[in-house]
Amino acid sequence: MKSFKMNLLYRETVLDDLSGREMxxxxxxxxxxxxxxxxxxxAGRAIALLVTSLSLFLFGGGTLLGDEAVNQIGAxxxxxxxxxxxxxxxxQGELGKFPGDFNQDGRLxxxxxxxxxxxxGVTAQTSFVFLNQGRGRLSxxxxxxxxxxxxxxxxxxxTPGDFDSDGIPDLxxxxxxxxxxxxxxxxxxxxxxGTFASPITASSPLGLDDASFPLVVGDxxxxxxxDVIARFQxxxxxxxxxxxxxxxxxxxxxxxxVGHSDTLIADFTGDGHRDLVISIITGGADFSSADVYLxxxxxxxxxxxxxxxxxxxxxxxxxxxxxxxxxxxxxxxIGDGGSNGGRSGLWVFLNQGxxxxxxxxxPRGQGGIAAADxxxxxxxxxxxSDLLISLNDxxxxxxxxxxxxxxxxxxxxGDFTQDQKPDIVSxxxxxxxxxxxxxxxxx
Numbered sequence: 325m326k327s328f329k330m331n332l333l334y335r336e337t338v339l340d341d342l343s344g345r346e347m348x349x350x351x352x353x354x355x356x357x358x359x360x361x362x363x364x365x366x367a368g369r370a371i372a373l374l375v376t377s378l379s380l381f382l383f384g385g386g387t388l389l390g391d392e393a394v395n396q397i398g399a400x401x402x403x404x405x406x407x408x409x410x411x412x413x414x415x416q417g418e419l420g421k422f423p424g425d426f427n428q429d430g431r432l433x434x435x436x437x438x439x440x441x442x443x444x445g446v447t448a449q450t451s452f453v454f455l456n457q458g459r460g461r462l463s464x465x466x467x468x469x470x471x472x473x474x475x476x477x478x479x480x481x482x483t484p485g486d487f488d489s490d491g492i493p494d495l496x497x498x499x500x501x502x503x504x505x506x507x508x509x510x511x512x513x514x515x516x517x518g519t520f521a522s523p524i525t526a527s528s529p530l531g532l533d534d535a536s537f538p539l540v541v542g543d544x545x546x547x548x549x550x551d552v553i554a555r556f557q558x559x560x561x562x563x564x565x566x567x568x569x570x571x572x573x574x575x576x577x578x579x580x581x582v583g584h585s586d587t588l589i590a591d592f593t594g595d596g597h598r599d600l601v602i603s604i605i606t607g608g609a610d611f612s613s614a615d616v617y618l619x620x621x622x623x624x625x626x627x628x629x630x631x632x633x634x635x636x637x638x639x640x641x642x643x644x645x646x647x648x649x650x651x652x653x654x655x656x657x658i659g660d661g662g663s664n665g666g667r668s669g670l671w672v673f674l675n676q677g678x679x680x681x682x683x684x685x686x687p688r689g690q691g692g693i694a695a696a697d698x699x700x701x702x703x704x705x706x707x708x709s710d711l712l713i714s715l716n717d718x719x720x721x722x723x724x725x726x727x728x729x730x731x732x733x734x735x736x737x738g739d740f741t742q743d744q745k746p747d748i749v750s751x752x753x754x755x756x757x758x759x760x761x762x763x764x765x766x767x
Contacts, residue, residue: 397718400766401726402698402705404748407760408460421692421751422484423738424493426466426518431456432738433518434749434759435493437482442469449479451495453518460740460747460763466518470497477501479510481539485550487526488569492516496526496552498539509552511569527563527571542589544598545625553587553600555580560600562625578619578627580604585614588644590653593630593678597623601655601673601680603639612666614639614659616673618680633673635683636666643695645704648674648720655680656706658693670708674720686722688712694737696746700766707748709733730760 420437427433434454439447448471454462471479482497488511495512511526541550549565560578563571583605592599600619607613616639618631642657652675661668670689673680691709698705703716710732714722728748736749745764751757 397701397703397716400699400701401715402700402713403765403767404728404762405765406762407730407750408462408763409758409760420482421736421749423736423740423749424484426453426493426514426516427455428492428516429456431458431742432740434462434736434740435484436465436751436759437470437495438757439471448472449482449497451482451512451520454759455518456740459742460761462740462759462761468512468520470495470512470520470523472522476503480507481554483539483541483552485541486514487511487541487550487565487567488513489549489567490514494569495520496539496541497523498554499523499525509563509571513569524569526569527574538584538587540587540589542598544589544621544623546597546623551625553589555584560602560619560627564625575625577625579617579629583614585638585640585659586642586657588642588655590644591621592618592644592653592655592675592680593620594652595620595678597621600627601642601644603642603657603659605638605640605659606634607636607638607662607666610662610664612636612638612660612662612668614657616655616657616671616680616683631679633680633683635671635685637661637669637671637685638666639671641691641693643693643706645695647672647695647704647716649703649718650675652677654720656693656695658689658691658708660690670706670714670722672706672720672722684721686714688714688725691733694748696737698746698748698764698766700745707737709750711748711750728762730762731758733757733760 422435423432433456436452440450442448448469451468452465454465457463478500480498480500482495484493484495487494492514494514497510499508499510508525509527510523512520512523540553544551545564549567551565552563554561556576558581559576560580562575565571581604585603585605588601589598599621602617604615606615613636616633617629619627620630621627637659639657639659644653644655647654654675655673658670670686671683673683689708689712693708695704695706698713703718705716706714711728711730713726715724731750733751737746740747741763747764748762750760
């Protein structure tokens with residue numbers, strides 16, 4: 325039997341924002357990311373999710389390259405089986421999508437957060453956790469109505485993480501009270517079976533400008549506890565986690581602004597502290613543009629902006645990984661062009677020794693973005709919501725493209741089948757929505 329070593333992608337580790345433990349860099353996705361969220365993304369009746377059909381097809385190139393340690397870079401196209409289709413009814417609005425082990429069985433599950441109709445004219449943010457039953461088979465969803473506050477409140481952003489240090493992913497969200505106007509961070513404790521407990525207030529009132537900015541998590545205070553990173557006026561706002569589901573007073577520093585669309589967390593400068601790359605949309609529907617900032621972290625929850633670049637795309641989501649194998653984290657962001665000026669597509673910013681190099685533009689891709697080594701050649705590739713895989717040639721350039729037939733939707737990436745190969749989940753539709761899983765069959 326021919327065997328293959330795991331590629332370099334899986335040898336380096338970073339902190340897992342869901343558990344606070346180390347994870348393989350190959351598990352970084354997000355953009356789900358985060359998601360991360362982006363649950364600016366995030367009610368009818370009680371709705372049920374069930375498997376309605378299962379169809380398999382095989383496509384892609386993919387050849388066996390003898391007994392080499394890894395596939396020759398660029399020589400093999402990724403190969404997938406799928407899709408396995410799960411459909412639901414009556415979901416409204418966009419979805420936040422997060423892979424994670426929500427019942428602690430060692431298998432990667434899928435969390436969706438969206439709004440559903442509870443009764444005519446009444447909607448609520450709701451979580452749907454599809455538990456992995458093995459080999460990528462997803463169960464009908466475990467459902468929790470999250471938006472349970474008074475009539476004068478609304479739940480905004482939601483994102484997962486192990487905020488109480490028990491090893492089980494929880495949720496936090498921004499609860500907006502309109503009269504009087506105040507915002508609080510609320511905490512939903514994970515029960516370990518794919519559902520979440522009733523919310524409790526996790527912080528004092530927040531000085532947050534709105535509920536549409538990215539809400540992301542990571543340990544930026546370096547105390548082993550997950551923090552929440554958001555925006556306050558024209559600054560980065562860090563809510564330091566106490567490790568018990570509550571958070572301390574916000575720490576304001578660095579730069580942000582209206583139009584802040586995504587936040588990437590990694591040690592971009594190489595000094596051992598987590599930094600941020602943020603995208604801020606400065607254009608509009610007619611003429612597109614965005615600024616990309618590198619915010620250097622000090623390890624105490626504070627940041628200072630050290631670099632800014634401008635592109636002619638309304639950047640909406642991004643992902644980080646070491647695309648060219650030099651030991652530094654790079655950034656890739658995707659967005660839309662304007663109707664009268666600007667370009668839609670993918671921008672890749674390769675790290676040049678602690679600062680981001682000039683953006684490299686690729687006229688492809690839309691919506692969500694995720695990264696993993698799909699063709700097992702040791703180089704991290706990129707998939708976008710239109711199910712286009714941009715293959716990395718090993719130097720951080722993405723000239724070769726592979727299309728996956730299926731529903732277009734924000735992609736989540738992870739090893740759902742436990743074979744050390746990244747699979748792809750596509751979610752499409754506004755109501756009803758469908759979920760398609762593509763199992764990686766690359767050799």
